[in-house]
Amino acid sequence: MNSIISILRENIDVSDELIAAIDASFAVVEFDLDGTVLNVNESFMKLTGYEEDEVVGQHHSMFLPEEMLNGPDYEMCWADLRAGKRKQVEVPCITKSGDRIWVEETYAPVRNSDGELVKIVRFGVNVTERHEMVADLQGKVDAIRHSHAIVKFDANGIILNANRHFLAAMGYDLSEVVGQHHSMFVGEEYAKSSAYQAFWRSLANGESKIRQFKYFGKDGREVWFEATYSPVLDVYGEVIKIINLAVDITDEVSELIGLKSTLEVNFAEVDEHIEGVDRKCETAEQMFRQAQAHLEASNIASGVLVGCVGETLERMTELRSVSDHVFDTVIEGDVAAVALENAVDRLRDGAGENSELAEQIDNLDECVTESSRILTSLRLELKEMLNRMAVVSLAIEKHGDVTGQMTSEMHGIQTSLDAAQNAIATIGQSTEEMALTIGRSREVSVVLAR
Template structure:
């Protein structure tokens, strides 16, 4: 009998040893007295906190916690409950020897003596820093979505499970008014009865994601527009567990787009009218340019002929001046001959004083010579006057030639300007056509935006 009892005791001791060994391998273990001071720690605990055993044994549990946890209202209460024999499972921040903050999932349980009284506290810990930080990051994202989006959860049939405050505020409901009801309460009755609506929920139940703009109806009957995504949430076995909708209220933007379309439509009408007037004015201006080109070409021909006439007149005036100069020189020679004849007559008269008949003839001849001299003198004066006039006319013809040359040059400039204007008009016509195309595309875009 004693042998059997001894064998059972040995088995129990072996099992206890195996359990302690398994716990030491899997957990950071610390044992505390009822005042919270450390009695024993294992190697995993020391490795996790960075301390040596001599640095922690006899120290209070609070050395591993941030001050805000130790000074909080729950810390002392926790130790009271542990001393009373209650177990605790918590995730706490832990400060290592190096000052780093880690997160530890800890289980505290009482160690009882043979009488059942609590004699010590056992703490088993696991470093869950990485998991905890991921959870915090995930929770931060969820909180951000909650604050910025309207969120609703549905079962796979479309019944409402819950909704956040943002959604309820937009739609005008209290949560109790919609939980358990179907999503169809937010859509037009005709759409709720349509095949498209049933297909929409079948697709979601089959795990298909849907994202677009949705028109919904609020509690007061007003339309509400959402930019939303319906997201299937899968269970571990791959089946769809529920549908979560994330949405942003774009009602104001949609109404603004509608107003913009109305404004654009009105503007397009004005633009069409302006383009029509532009085309009409373009035709008038183009016609005027073409007519001006015709007149300019005729004027250029006339100017060319006028230049030829002026050049011919100048040539004729030059020839006339040459003839007049020759006649003037001949008249001068006649004057000289008349003077010589008068001198000869005077000599003959002196020799004919005794001959009255001869003297009479000489006097008659002298009168003829005098008359000839008078005529020559008058002719010389007239020729001088004519030469002066020819000179004046020659200058005038030369100046007229210069003026006509300037007019011709200006007409060439006008012709060049007309050609440039016609090119610009053609360019404006192309711009007008491009504007018509651009307006058409913008009109189509405005219709798409309004949809």
């Protein structure tokens, strides 16, 4: 390292402390004019992992990746250095272990006392961390540039620049927008509003804004952006420009507007159906009220009918008992008539030749015969009546069963009516809840379409 120190002492009046500071801060390499390594310091060896004897006598190219050596820039750089031009570059450097680091290098040609170039000294600083951070940041910037519409404004809203995504979305060329105000993209009414003026005042005061913006393209069509307006400050905290990063959401907004229209049509149909349900519920309630009134009257009538049936059955039972007694009496009369006929026959045998007595016996026989005929007819009529009464009694009994069943069914009908009325009330409540839900859904659809 004595040669480096000697060069510094020959050309600059510096102290040992300053030389030590430079030696500790920079990775220093001496090259001849062809790029061959003449000397290196400790900082360089720590940076690259090489020992001094591994690099002295080697060419500068051993530290560079292959892709840099094949380009014309490398030879041009050494040509400039041999011509006495100073160079400052940031290049990748390959260490002994094969790792790639980034070094910010300053190449300074060195002249002797006669002004002739004798060597070149390189001062290097490891900037790998900074380079990677910048590369990462640049990658993010490139990603934003390729995916976002970007517009730059001054603090007053004058357009400074715009990228191709923004211009393509709006239909303008760059020359048509640079120097114009942001208001050229918004409607005239909004551009004159106090809200718009307040928006730009807040940006000029350093406040960021994130919002959806409706622009109007060159052809007048609506273009929607999800935009972030970010003020950029100088070292004094003053706003020097405003960057708008935006994403074109026109298709999404169009879909939402179409969805809103579809929902409105469907909501109208649902409203119509709900109104129809309400009308039918009202009609059903009226019919149930009428049915209730008829059922109450039927209950009263059935009660009377049950009572009448019971009373009729009781009277029929008494009538049948009397009829049975009469029938039994007629039977007894038939028996008596037969005995009387037998007695008449014996009287006729005993009368002999007495014509007057025979005549009286004949009259008696005629009366007995007529009485037997009348009794026989009465017996037949009574028997037929009894048969009919039996049928009527059976019918009345069955009618009583039917009437009882009817009463039970009426109770069932009452229960069903009550359940149906409850169901109608539930339907009415459901339709009210449905209407509330439809209203809230409408509100959501309106918000989505904004």
